[in-house]
Amino acid sequence: MDKNIPERVSCIVIGGGITGLSTAITWAKNNPSDEKPVLLLEKEPGLGGYVTSFKRKDYLFDTVQLIPDSFAVLKYFGIDIDLKQFEGYYARIFLTDTTTGKVKCIAIPSGVEAFRTFLLQNYPNDEKAINKYFIYAQKMFDELFHLKVEPTFFEILNILFKCPKIITQSSKTFRQFLKRFHFSEPEISEIFDVFAAFSGLPSERVAALLPVSAMTVSLQGSYRPYKGFIEFPHKMKVRLKELGGHILTNTTVEKILIENNRAIGVQCENGKRFYADYVVTTIDPKVGMQKLVGKELLQKQSPSYARKVDTAKMSASAFMINLGLDEEIDLEALGFNCGYNLLTTGKGIFNKLYKTYEKGDRFMSKDEFFIPVICPSLPLGKKNALTMFVYPASVGDWCTLRDNDYAAYTKKKTEIAQHFIGLVEQYMIPGLCKHIQVMDIATPATFVRYSGSPTGSKFDMAPYPTNFGKNRLKMRTPIKNLFQPKFSHGIWPCLQAGIQVVDMIMDRKIMGGNSRYG
Numbered sequence: 001m002d003k004n005i006p007e008r009v010s011c012i013v014i015g016g017g018i019t020g021l022s023t024a025i026t027w028a029k030n031n032p033s034d035e036k037p038v039l040l041l042e043k044e045p046g047l048g049g050y051v052t053s054f055k056r057k058d059y060l061f062d063t064v065q066l067i068p069d070s071f072a073v074l075k076y077f078g079i080d081i082d083l084k085q086f087e088g089y090y091a092r093i094f095l096t097d098t099t100t101g102k103v104k105c106i107a108i109p110s111g112v113e114a115f116r117t118f119l120l121q122n123y124p125n126d127e128k129a130i131n132k133y134f135i136y137a138q139k140m141f142d143e144l145f146h147l148k149v150e151p152t153f154f155e156i157l158n159i160l161f162k163c164p165k166i167i168t169q170s171s172k173t174f175r176q177f178l179k180r181f182h183f184s185e186p187e188i189s190e191i192f193d194v195f196a197a198f199s200g201l202p203s204e205r206v207a208a209l210l211p212v213s214a215m216t217v218s219l220q221g222s223y224r225p226y227k228g229f230i231e232f233p234h235k236m237k238v239r240l241k242e243l244g245g246h247i248l249t250n251t252t253v254e255k256i257l258i259e260n261n262r263a264i265g266v267q268c269e270n271g272k273r274f275y276a277d278y279v280v281t282t283i284d285p286k287v288g289m290q291k292l293v294g295k296e297l298l299q300k301q302s303p304s305y306a307r308k309v310d311t312a313k314m315s316a317s318a319f320m321i322n323l324g325l326d327e328e329i330d331l332e333a334l335g336f337n338c339g340y341n342l343l344t345t346g347k348g349i350f351n352k353l354y355k356t357y358e359k360g361d362r363f364m365s366k367d368e369f370f371i372p373v374i375c376p377s378l379p380l381g382k383k384n385a386l387t388m389f390v391y392p393a394s395v396g397d398w399c400t401l402r403d404n405d406y407a408a409y410t411k412k413k414t415e416i417a418q419h420f421i422g423l424v425e426q427y428m429i430p431g432l433c434k435h436i437q438v439m440d441i442a443t444p445a446t447f448v449r450y451s452g453s454p455t456g457s458k459f460d461m462a463p464y465p466t467n468f469g470k471n472r473l474k475m476r477t478p479i480k481n482l483f484q485p486k487f488s489h490g491i492w493p494c495l496q497a498g499i500q501v502v503d504m505i506m507d508r509k510i511m512g513g514n515s516r517y518g
C-alpha cells in the first residue's frame with residue numbers, strides 16, 4: 001500500500017465511479033489538501049466504474065454512448081475533454097411492421113427548435129398540441145433552476161410559487177403528463193417514448209420530469225469523447241491527484257464504522273481501517289446502506305429511511321453486444337453517423353418488455369422488439385463498430401452460470417446476441433452478419449461485477465414518481481456525517497451529484513443548495 005495514504009482524512013469517498021470522482025474532486029477543490037484531505041477507495045484496479053472504453057483487437061468500444069452538454073461542470077473541475085458533438089440528426093427510429101416487413105425511418109434532427117419544426121411539418125394535424133407541449137416543457141425545464149436539494153421552509157414556499165408545473169406533474173408518469181396535450185398521431189408517442197427509454201423506464205412508469213429534461217438537454221447537444229469515454233475517469237483521476245486527493249484502488253470497503261450514530265470511517269476487506277470526519281458512499285445505495293451500514297442499525301436509527309432503502313426499486317440491467325465490422329460495410333452510407341438508432345416494433349413494446357422483466361422473465365420475440373443500435377466508430381473516425389443493447393434484463397442466474405459453467409454461459413449469451421443481430425440484419429442492416437469480425441457480449445453478470453450492484457442496474461434507482469424528486473432516497477442519511485449521493489441516470493447526473501453532496505456537507509458554500517450546477 002502507498003505509504004503516503006494517511007489513516008485519518010477529512011472525507012472518505014467509497015467507490016471510484018463518476019459519482020465518487022466528482023465528489024472527491026469537489027471536496028479537494030474546496031478544502032486544503034494538507035488540513036482536510038480526501039481519500040477515494042475503489043475495489044477495482046482502475047477508476048470509472050461503469051464508464052470505460054475497451055479494445056477488442058483493433059476495435060474500440062465504450063460502455064457509455066452519449067452525454068449531454070457537461071462543459072460547465074468540467075470547467076468547474078478544471079478538466080478539458082475533447083468532445084465530438086452530434087450535428088444533423090440526433091436519432092433515428094426504425095419503426096418496423098413485422099407482418100409486412102416494412103420499415104419506416106423517422107430521423108429526429110438535433111436542436112430543440114429543429115425538432116419542433118420537424119414535428120410540425122410531419123404531423124400538421126397536431127400543430128396545436130405540439131406547440132403547447134414545447135411551451136409547457138420548456139417552462140417546466142426552466143423551473144428546475146429554482147429547486148433546492150434540501151429546501152428550508154421559506155424555500156419550499158418559493159418553490160411552490162416558482163415551480164408550479166414541476167409540482168403539478170411530480171406524481172405523474174410521462175404518459176399521464178402527455179395526455180394533457182391530446183396528441184392524435186401515434187407516431188408522436190413513439191418518438192416521445194424514445195426519450196423516456198433514455199431514463200431506463202417506459203413512459204407508463206417514468207416520472208414526467210425526467211424525459212422532459214432528457215429531451216431538452218439531449219436535443220440541445222449530445223457528445224462523445226474522441227478518445228473514448230475512458231477519458232472521463234482518466235482526466236478526473238489526474239485532476240484529483242493535482243488537487244492533493246488520495247486514491248486507493250484494489251480496496252473493497254466492507255463496513256462503514258459508526259460510533260454513537262456517527263460515521264467515523266471505514267473498514268476494508270483486507271482489515272485496514274481508515275478514519276474520517278465524513279463518509280460518502282457512491283456505490284449501490286442498497287449495498288451501501290444495508291450491508292456496509294447494516295440493516296439493523298439503520299432500522300434502529302430511522303425506520304422510515306430503512307424502509308425507503310428497502311423499497312427503492314433499482315433500474316434493470318442489460319446485455320451489450322459489441323461488433324467489430326470489416327471495412328467493406330459503409331456505415332456512413334447507411335446513415336449511422338448519428339447519436340442513436342432504435343429498431344422497434346413500437347405500439348408500447350418497451351412497456352411490455354418492462355412488465356415481462358418485472359415478472360423475472362425474458363422476452364425474446366421475432367415479432368416484437370426494441371433494440372438500440374449505436375455506431376461508436378464513425379463519429380470518431382475509428383474502425384467500423386456497432387453496439388447494440390438489450391434492455392431491460394434481469395440478473396437471474398447469469399452470475400452463477402458464469403462462475404460455474406463458463407462454456408454454457410458463453411453459449412447462452414451468444415444465442416441471445418445472435419437473435420438480436422438477426423433482427424438488426426433483417427430490418428436495419430442487410431447482410432450485417434457477413435461483415436462481423438469481432439463480437440463481444442456483456443451480460444448482466446458483467447455489470448454486476450463492475451459496479452458491485454447485485455442487480456447490475458444500468459441506471460441506479462429507477463425514476464418512478466415514487467422514487468424520484470422529493471420522493472428520492474435522501475443524500476443525507478440518518479447516520480450523522482454519512483451521505484449517499486446516488487441517483488445516477490447517467491454521467492451528467494453523477495457529475496452533478498458529487499458537487500451537490502459536498503455542497504450539502506459544506507453548508508451550501510459551493511452551489512447555494514441548488515439542485516443543479518451550471
Ligand SMILES: Cc1cc2nc3c(=O)[nH]c(=O)nc-3n(C[C@H](O)[C@H](O)[C@H](O)COP(=O)(O)OP(=O)(O)OC[C@H]3O[C@@H](n4cnc5c(N)ncnc54)[C@H](O)[C@@H]3O)c2cc1C
Pocket residue numbers: 014015016017018019020041042043044047048049050051063064065066067251252253254282283284318320447450451452453457458459460486488489490491492494
Ligand atoms: C451499458 C451502459 C450504458 C450506459 N450508457 C450511458 C449513456 O449513454 N450516457 C450516460 O450518461 N450514462 C450511461 N450509462 C449510465 C452511467 O454509466 C452511470 O449512470 C454512471 O457511470 C454511474 O456512475 P457511479 O459512479 O454512480 O456508479 P458506478 O459506475 O457503478 O461506480 C461505482 C464504483 O464503486 C465501486 N465499488 C462498488 N462497491 C465497492 C466497495 N464495497 N468498495 C469500494 N468500491 C466499490 C465500483 O467498482 C465502481 O467503480 C450507462 C450505463 C451502462 C451500464
